[in-house]
Amino acid sequence: xxxxxxxxxxxxxxxxxxxxxxxxxxxxxxxxxxxxxxxxxxxxxxxxxxxxxxxxxxxxxxxxxxxxxxxxxxxxxxxxxxxxxxxxxxxxxxxxxxxxxxxxxxxxxxxxxxxxxxxxxxxxxxxxxxxxxxxxxxxxxxxxxxxxxxxxxxxxxxxxxxxxxxxxxxxxxxxxxxxxxxxxxxxxxxxxxxxxxxxxxxxxxxxxxxxxxxxxxxxxxxxxxxxxxxxxxxxxxxxxxxxxxxxxxxxxxxxxxxxxxxxxxxxxxxxxxxxxxxxxxxxxxxxxxxxxxxxxxxxxxxxxxxxxxxxxxxxxxxxxxxxxxxxxxxxxxxxxxxxxxxxxxxx
Amino acid sequence: xxxxxxxxxxxxxxxxxxxxxxxxxxxxxxxxxxxxxxxxxxxxxxxxxxxxxxxxxxxxxxxxxxxxxxxxxxxxxxxxxxxxxxxxxxxxxxxxxxxxxxxxxxxxxxxxxxxxxxxxxxxxxxxxxxxxxxxxxxxxxxxxxxxxxxxxxxxxxxxxxxxxxxxxxxxxxxxxxxxxxxxxxxxxxxxxxxxxxxxxxxxxxxxxxxxxxxxxxxxxxxxxxxxxxxxxxxxxxxxxxxxxxxxxxxxxxxxxxxxxxxxxxxxxxxxxxxxxxxxxxxxxxxxxxxxxxxxxxxxxxxxxxxxxxxxxxxxxxxxxxxxxxxxxxxxxxxxxxxxxxxxxxxx
Numbered sequence: 001x002x003x004x005x006x007x008x009x010x011x012x013x014x015x016x017x018x019x020x021x022x023x024x025x026x027x028x029x030x031x032x033x034x035x036x037x038x039x040x041x042x043x044x045x046x047x048x049x050x051x052x053x054x055x056x057x058x059x060x061x062x063x064x065x066x067x068x069x070x071x072x073x074x075x076x077x078x079x080x081x082x083x084x085x086x087x088x089x090x091x092x093x094x095x096x097x098x099x100x101x102x103x104x105x106x107x108x109x110x111x112x113x114x115x116x117x118x119x120x121x122x123x124x125x126x127x128x129x130x131x132x133x134x135x136x137x138x139x140x141x142x143x144x145x146x147x148x149x150x151x152x153x154x155x156x157x158x159x160x161x162x163x164x165x166x167x168x169x170x171x172x173x174x175x176x177x178x179x180x181x182x183x184x185x186x187x188x189x190x191x192x193x194x195x196x197x198x199x200x201x202x203x204x205x206x207x208x209x210x211x212x213x214x215x216x217x218x219x220x221x222x223x224x225x226x227x228x229x230x231x232x233x234x235x236x237x238x239x240x241x242x243x244x245x246x247x248x249x250x251x252x253x254x255x256x257x258x259x260x261x262x263x264x265x266x267x268x269x270x271x272x273x274x275x276x277x278x279x280x281x282x283x284x285x286x287x288x289x290x291x292x293x294x295x296x297x298x299x300x301x302x303x304x305x306x307x308x309x310x311x312x313x314x315x316x317x318x319x320x321x322x323x324x325x326x327x328x329x330x331x332x333x334x335x336x337x338x339x340x341x342x343x344x345x346x347x
Numbered sequence: 348x349x350x351x352x353x354x355x356x357x358x359x360x361x362x363x364x365x366x367x368x369x370x371x372x373x374x375x376x377x378x379x380x381x382x383x384x385x386x387x388x389x390x391x392x393x394x395x396x397x398x399x400x401x402x403x404x405x406x407x408x409x410x411x412x413x414x415x416x417x418x419x420x421x422x423x424x425x426x427x428x429x430x431x432x433x434x435x436x437x438x439x440x441x442x443x444x445x446x447x448x449x450x451x452x453x454x455x456x457x458x459x460x461x462x463x464x465x466x467x468x469x470x471x472x473x474x475x476x477x478x479x480x481x482x483x484x485x486x487x488x489x490x491x492x493x494x495x496x497x498x499x500x501x502x503x504x505x506x507x508x509x510x511x512x513x514x515x516x517x518x519x520x521x522x523x524x525x526x527x528x529x530x531x532x533x534x535x536x537x538x539x540x541x542x543x544x545x546x547x548x549x550x551x552x553x554x555x556x557x558x559x560x561x562x563x564x565x566x567x568x569x570x571x572x573x574x575x576x577x578x579x580x581x582x583x584x585x586x587x588x589x590x591x592x593x594x595x596x597x598x599x600x601x602x603x604x605x606x607x608x609x610x611x612x613x614x615x616x617x618x619x620x621x622x623x624x625x626x627x628x629x630x631x632x633x634x635x636x637x638x639x640x641x642x643x644x645x646x647x648x649x650x651x652x653x654x655x656x657x658x659x660x661x662x663x664x665x666x667x668x669x670x671x672x673x674x675x676x677x678x679x680x681x682x683x684x685x686x687x688x689x690x691x692x693x694x
Binding site for chain 2: 277
């Protein structure tokens, strides 16, 4: 159900998940629509971005950002329209990129808002190809990965918001690109539409063998966003001086304890040492916000020239955000997952 | 017993070690002193360098360098004098840095030889502070670690060839430096002579607590050359954006299997991700040979000005090289370990 303009529906964190989130972890509440004070504006959410990092915010653990408190609105990037503005520089009807969270309406004092021009690009792109996932792909690949023409780049979640861009940018840089994705439909899309040289279904029984066959000269850049069994298959194939931008580890976000077995931490460190590999974690806005302009110009130009394809997977209605988010963590989405919370037009 | 000039004694790899090397893994052989052909020269070893990387060469595993074959002379850096030269540019009596291995004499065609001037510095320094260990410390710390004034740098094997230089260079760069070493004598030396702010004995029962107390603002650069329990104590103390030059893992070189227990590979990757840490393996001559001049100038200047201290631990006689090397892997050396193989003077 899209917003009815009478109340502000919010999805709050009801309890912290143990393992995979369930619908019990979320609760929808309805409150009066807030009124902007002097210097503030009222935003109506049109699109809400759903991203894997939100799983970390549901934990009560120290991380690079504070957790969402129990009873608080789930955080998230939003594309909004300005309903009322008491803030200079913004007018009713403006499209803005905000961080309004999982709710119909939000109040802002203008800090961090970015105005969007819908005549240039669909505003929802600010949540994906032109926003955080796009900057993540661009900077992680180019700055940390530093791929050279002819090198082999591997990326998992190959049709996801970040992975699809990583692979396409790597192709633009002249690399051999091998994707890993869940299911034949996604793999077909990565090869036929995104132009990857190969895409391997991680649901296969012999991922390592298929990956080794797809990378006969080894792997020079592995853009890491999943971890787990995919990384297990990648590690032995890494070349000397390989680079691993460490962007996410979605396969382990729901884990409640470490797997049992031999402790492979020494194995990993030994591999990094002997092969002179760089593995580097990054948080895109902390590390690369200052290079947004460079990214934006490159991305806009590639999109305009038809060199980049971008696919959205749009869930309908704020009330469906929890289910869509739970699916994201299972790899059910096909493209950048967003939620349409409200209509485009102000009534 | 120093060389007798009658025969060429060689220490060869007799069998590959299972775990820690034993004296059975080595065998001394005596052969006639070889004669240099046209374009070659005969070198007499004065000093042999013993370094942890040699343990890897004793394995039959693919690594960044080929293993030593069974029955072949153990490899190693040497400081030599030229006995006979049929090679232009070298004269009898010249001091040279070579890679002659564990033997009294070696033949070279001049490739890779570096002439040494004993009037500037003791020639043995070419095996340590002015050579591979020095370049390792300098480049690993400065290029990968990139320490900033006021940051906290931690280094283990703090009185060893590499660690002692890492800590001193970090002090010259204005950092807080905490060393980790084995035994109170070494710790005292690191603090009193090398100028470290603190040095902690890793033989203590509460390494983590002591390290945490010594690093109240966390760790920004951890120069890794040991791994194992030291790294276990370091990992939780790493700050956001910490850098880990991965130079060695001496604690695990003798391991024959992975430790049992929870698999902490996901834990390590999760920490690198959340804290945006860079961990990077490097092999100094492959990665940094082209920057030797820069290093050499800086190091020479610091030594001349008395800003760097350098300690050698000299074993006497080629026949004692195996025992000295086994001790190196146990941390028994105190300073850069070298073997005096022959007299300084040509007879």
